[in-house]
Amino acid sequence: MVTQKIISVRDVEPEDLPIIHEIAEESFKDPYPLSLLKHIYETKPEGFMAAEIGGEIVGYLIGLVRWSDVGHILAIAVDELHREKGVGSALLINAIDRLKNNGANRIRLEVRVSNEIAQEFYGKIGFKPRKVVPAYYSDGEDAVSMEYKCK
Numbered sequence: 001m002v003t004q005k006i007i008s009v010r011d012v013e014p015e016d017l018p019i020i021h022e023i024a025e026e027s028f029k030d031p032y033p034l035s036l037l038k039h040i041y042e043t044k045p046e047g048f049m050a051a052e053i054g055g056e057i058v059g060y061l062i063g064l065v066r067w068s069d070v071g072h073i074l075a076i077a078v079d080e081l082h083r084e085k086g087v088g089s090a091l092l093i094n095a096i097d098r099l100k101n102n103g104a105n106r107i108r109l110e111v112r113v114s115n116e117i118a119q120e121f122y123g124k125i126g127f128k129p130r131k132v133v134p135a136y137y138s139d140g141e142d143a144v145s146m147e148y149k150c151k
């Protein structure tokens with residue numbers, strides 16, 4: 001029998017931040033500290049989204065509109081045990097919708113040049129590489145800046 005787990009995407013509550021921070025720590029070389037996550041959340045709670053499977057948070061995304069019409073994805077990560085099940089896509093598609101509704105006509109993000117999985121993931125949704133940003137990360141790695149044009 002094939003069991004399909006339902007993915008839901010919802011707003012983030014303050015008590016979700018520690019689990020979001022755990023997912024960030026296992027996912028990134030340079031995760032935002034919990035204090036920074038809390039600070040961004042206090043300023044822009046509407047920028048945070050969580051994905052759940054069976055009532056458990058398995059992924060999150062932070063996306064904000066800057067300069068009135070440019071959306072920016074600051075972070076997206078899925079718990080290692082729940083990757084490649086469509087969770088990341090569910091988060092990113094919901095975020096694109098929300099950013100568009102909040103005035104974005106294009107959405108940008110930066111991704112490590114070595115992170116081919118994420119570049120493939122963003123490409124599948126419709127993001128295109130824009131330029132390389134030299135030494136964008138604190139360890140000196142370059143970033144690929146990618147952009148999605150909202151229709």
Ligand SMILES: CC(C)(COP(=O)(O)OP(=O)(O)OC[C@H]1O[C@@H](n2cnc3c(N)ncnc32)[C@H](O)[C@@H]1OP(=O)(O)O)[C@@H](O)C(=O)NCCC(=O)NCCS
Nearest residue numbers: 027076077078083084085086087088089111118120121124
């Ligand atoms: C990038 C990330 C968020 C993708 O989340 P996910 O839930 O695994 O992605 P999805 O299951 O929605 O995958 C959608 C598409 O992305 C691509 N993709 C995802 N994982 C992949 C992998 N391991 N290898 C190759 N392509 C992959 C595929 O094209 C996939 O489509 P398919 O299912 O039809 O093959 C997840 O791998 C992650 O958390 N990585 C660590 C954190 C990170 O790198 N974040 C991005 C920083 S800029």
